[in-house]
Amino acid sequence: MSGDHPSSVISARVRHVEALLESRGLLDEGEIDGRIDEFLAGGSPANGARITARAWVDPGFAERLLADANEAIREVGLSMAGGLQEQRLKVVANTADEHNVVVCTLCSCYPIALLGPSPGWYKSEAYRSRVVRDPRGVLREFGLELPETTRISVWDASAESRYMVVPRRPEGTEGLSEEQLAALVTRKGLIGTAAV
Amino acid sequence: MTELAPGVRVRARTADPDGHTRLPRYVRGAVGVLVEEAGRHPLADDRARGRAGTPQPVWHVRFAAADLFGSGDHTVTVELWSDYLTPIEEPA
Numbered sequence: 415m416s417g418d419h420p421s422s423v424i425s426a427r428v429r430h431v432e433a434l435l436e437s438r439g440l441l442d443e444g445e446i447d448g449r450i451d452e453f454l455a456g457g458s459p460a461n462g463a464r465i466t467a468r469a470w471v472d473p474g475f476a477e478r479l480l481a482d483a484n485e486a487i488r489e490v491g492l493s494m495a496g497g498l499q500e501q502r503l504k505v506v507a508n509t510a511d512e513h514n515v516v517v518c519t520l521c522s523c524y525p526i527a528l529l530g531p532s533p534g535w536y537k538s539e540a541y542r543s544r545v546v547r548d549p550r551g552v553l554r555e556f557g558l559e560l561p562e563t564t565r566i567s568v569w570d571a572s573a574e575s576r577y578m579v580v581p582r583r584p585e586g587t588e589g590l591s592e593e594q595l596a597a598l599v600t601r602k603g604l605i606g607t608a609a610v
Numbered sequence: 611m612t613e614l615a616p617g618v619r620v621r622a623r624t625a626d627p628d629g630h631t632r633l634p635r636y637v638r639g640a641v642g643v644l645v646e647e648a649g650r651h652p653l654a655d656d657r658a659r660g661r662a663g664t665p666q667p668v669w670h671v672r673f674a675a676a677d678l679f680g681s682g683d684h685t686v687t688v689e690l691w692s693d694y695l696t697p698i699e700e701p702a
Contacts, residue, residue: 502648502649504648504670519634519636520632520634546636546675546678546686547675547679547682548682549684550684565683565684565685566683566684566685567684567685567686567687568684568685568686568687569670569686569687570634570686570687570688570689571689572632572633572634572688572689572690573632573648573651573654573668573689573690573691574648574649574651574668574689575648575649575668575670575689
């Protein structure tokens with residue numbers, strides 16, 4: 415895995431290239447910041463929570479979400495097309511028998527549009543290297559003790575797709591509205607390092 | 611020659627290329643099963659070298675942890691370009 419990120423060197427190089435592009439009139443001043451702001455705008459775990467709540471209350475939506483997430487999330491007004499090209503989204507759902515957890519072992523790929531910027535631990539070398547080898551142990555450190563009978567599936571975002579987990583709906587929430595259900599969903603739940 | 615398709619068993623390439631690749635070291639040489647296609651994209655190794663590359667299928671490939679690390683009862687599903695994979699010929 416690539417643990418060595420000399421960020422100060424690359425940052426300096428990026429700033430230099432950006433300045434050159436601006437001085438030659440290829441980029442407007444601050445254009446890159448504007449594009450980044452546009453990409454991040456609206457990116458929040460509240461989006462993943464809305465998708466999850468809809469999947470909990472609407473089995474048909476849940477089925478469509480697992481089959482073709484990019485199409486299904488348009489039904490709740492969301493999209494993975496905010497960047498230069500639409501990113502493929504893969505959604506997996508936890509069940510009584512199977513727990514899913516997401517990692518990017520090579521860097522830090524993450525569905526920013528649906529979950530906002532990623533937490534620091536998601537990018538840490540410790541999480542990235544250990545969760546593929548010993549997910550049960552790592553989840554225990556997050557405070558999630560899974561029954562021995564629950565199978566664990568780790569998903570490595572090693573290419574172009576982005577991933578989101580639909581956590582299990584908590585018991586005793588039958589009377590809650592979709593909005594109230596969404597409020598229960600956490601970022602860790604959507605990555606798979608916590609239950610809801 | 612077996613075509614790449616869901617359910618086909620594949621071995622991940624062992625070569626360690628110079629420069630950028632998206633073939634994680636921990637799956638090199640291991641055998642997994644194709645789960646589903648995850649879109650078509652030019653090989654990341656080519657893109658990193660400034661080549662356009664031709665889009666090719668990328669796959670979710672499921673490995674048993676025991677086959678990757680010698681222990682563990684979980685699975686790890688890794689997303690791999692077709693070029694990284696060799697289908698295993700199964701006896702008829």
